[in-house]
Amino acid sequence: MENRTMLPSVSELSSRIARGESSAETLARALMARVQECEPSVQAWAWFDAAHLLAQAIDFDERRGRGEAGGPLAGLPVAVKDIIDVAGMPTEDGTVLHAGRIADSDAAVIAALRRAGGLPMGKTVTTELATYAAGKTRNPHDPSRSPGGSSSGSAAAVAAGMAPLAIGTQTNGSVIRPAAFCGVVGYKPGFGCIPRAGVLTQSPTLDHVGVFARSVEDAALLAQALFGHDARDPATRPLPAPPLFDIARGEAPALPRFAWVATPWWDRMARDAQAAFGGLLERLAGAASPCELPTGAADAIGWHRTIMEAEIAGSYEREYERGRDRLSDSLRAQIERGRRITAVEHRRAVERIGPLNRAFDALFSDFDAILTPATLGTAPRFEDGTGDPLMCTLWTYCGMPAVSLPLLRGGDGLPLGVQLVGRRGDDARLLRTARWLVAHLENP
Template sequence: MAADAAALTALEARERLRAGTLTAGGYADALLARIGRSEPAVQAWAALDAAHVRTQAAALDALPPEARGAPLFGLPVGLKDIVDTADLPTENGTVLHTGRQPRRDAVLVQRLRAAGAVVMGKTVTTELATYAPGKTRNPHDTAHTPGGSSSGSAAAVAAGHVPLAVGTQTNGSVIRPASFCGVVGVKPTFGRIARTGVLVQSPNFDHVGVFARSVPDAALLAQVLAGADAGDPATALRATPPLLDACLQPPPAPPRLGWFPGPFRDRVAADARAAFERLRERLAPHLVAFELPADAHAVVADHRLVMEAEIAGSFDAEYERGREHLSASLRGQIERGRQTSAVAHRQALARLAAYADALDAALAQVDAVLTPAALGTAPAGLASTGDPLMCTLWTAAGTPAVSLPLLAGADGLPLGVQLVAARDDDARLLRTARWLMDTLRPGGVAPVDPAAAAA
């Protein structure tokens, strides 16, 4: 039963939990056993207290039967270690925050608990959610990076430690690790999930995203987390779209997918280009030509200018009191950001806003655009988390994006297919993503067990 339970998707586990054929405590124990076996190889967790996990699960099992109807009843969720939790430390991936203990939960954690979730623990992040890697390894091959900055969240889902996890993306920090680790990653429309109580890096680009092993699982978690909060000015009071219900519906007509090899095609690895060419041939009846707005080539530079200026402001205190403890990469970003004028920052934001509007108009002609999620499979070594270039055009515009584990590179490692839609078109995007997964990979995504492979 333990091995069986650990392999369940979130929706499969929820069905058993609601039926009473699986207890929250039994499910937590199955996942903890799996963590105990493979965590020494994967190192996905920054903070995990098994006794606390079991206490949460026991409290849920003690509730009356009607409580089992909560959307996430008994489902363990991993949280990137930049999300505040009142019952676990949040150290933001830097020694400067060692021992940091928030007094209150982030808004998204409040929503998780209200929905009946078990907070499994805090997953490893890169340094202050930027580029310097943490300790996490790729479960498919521990000699390779899992990506970043949501390294531990993607790896924990891939390894079957949890069915669901939360990450963030300011450039490519959900989509890229999802691609490298072979799981589903969803970055919703900017402002869809409140960031109150989440580390502030770049307020104009910070998104909360989710990881799962199926598209419906990701839709379930995103729907629970979505909603406005007064503490996050990027959010707005609006109805939450029925992401899960929409995701589970068949498309009313054959989806139209914009084929977009991208302006960075020459940077994409040869085996990845070959894999996408085979995908193009298979999906030919659904593909239509797609072109970016004319000013798209300037987006990467404008995104970097704004992001680094805002990083300099967000991490000024860390730089002033402990710059010697920051990576050379982060010091460089802060120092470049400090040289950016307010005029340059505002001009770049204005150009990006115009680009986002033009991109929405182009995306309105298709159900989704199809493009690589990364330049290739996870690079060997652990000194870098890989290049986020294939995500920048979409993150800068705030459009929703999904990475689907549909392809593999010449080295056998996962290669994600990225789908992108217009802002606020999250529900249709998830429906299209589920259709594509069911069409090309009907068996879904099984968890990886590096400990078993090594044995």
């Protein structure tokens, strides 16, 4: 998979299609051929119908020719995690309990995608109900390794060149971790930036929608199209979407400064990962300074678990009551622990989110982004599960924007993600800083 043919950037692809220099049909046919080549080994798709993709592309080209279609994602196919409703497509959520379910309407993000000219390409594999039990997807770099989870298929489809862009979700580490393991850019916007109406609800306090791409600019272009307010999602607000794409590709007004946070879990990192980050810090001498987490931040791991498991128990009550024997042992255990959490415990865990974010404000007065590992190491063996999300948990709990960049390699030659985290509400600055870091390391 390492020698895969790489497409131009998505902004260039969409511009060519919009100008009539290429067509959505041409791109769709190229991707269909790539799916046919890679899918037998990668198994990223829960549902893919080549004829349907081609029909969408031909229809787009015909409408573009009449001046009726366009947008920033003009004619670009986008892979969609199989917990997100796309009208007429199966949405089975990675569980036999939802087998045969067909969505009757689009999720808010799919409606936004279509308005921007994007084409829902198909449904990508998710772990069971977006938790920990793995699906069939393999890591494109090594089929004996995990692609991560729960957005397994979305990350793998982009990494294998089967899709130029993909949408996923994160409640703990489900965008950042698979992006790191598969060697692509994964971007989890700040909490409430992208509406979740029409997306499987796992934890209303923690669920985020995120994106996968091959570059920071590509991720910014897709995310910008999805940002917005939807009255059905109380986490969103009626604010103008920031110009993520333009800011991400713009020049930083000054040399960015990075707060290097090894985290209290550094001793759990694989030795080769520790060495790789040591080399990165040497290359960033003068731009990165070691910093400690605010007091009590390490406790967020327990607070996150309290919220997530209590809300999973509520969200999946029907599945547990009607089909607990068909749930994995890990999910059944999470639900049963969640059912024992009291309302007081849950409320206390939620109430700590705001103060912890405010404690980070002082750090962001001096630094543009937090620099930290995305995972504890490279992708684990497939049979060992989807990997530990520990390095993502704190930032998801806080609702802070985060991005994984495929900048390092482990001792086994597999991708190792570098995670940047931004202040909540400052996504555009984070993406601009991320793009600077990529360019700086590629062209020192």
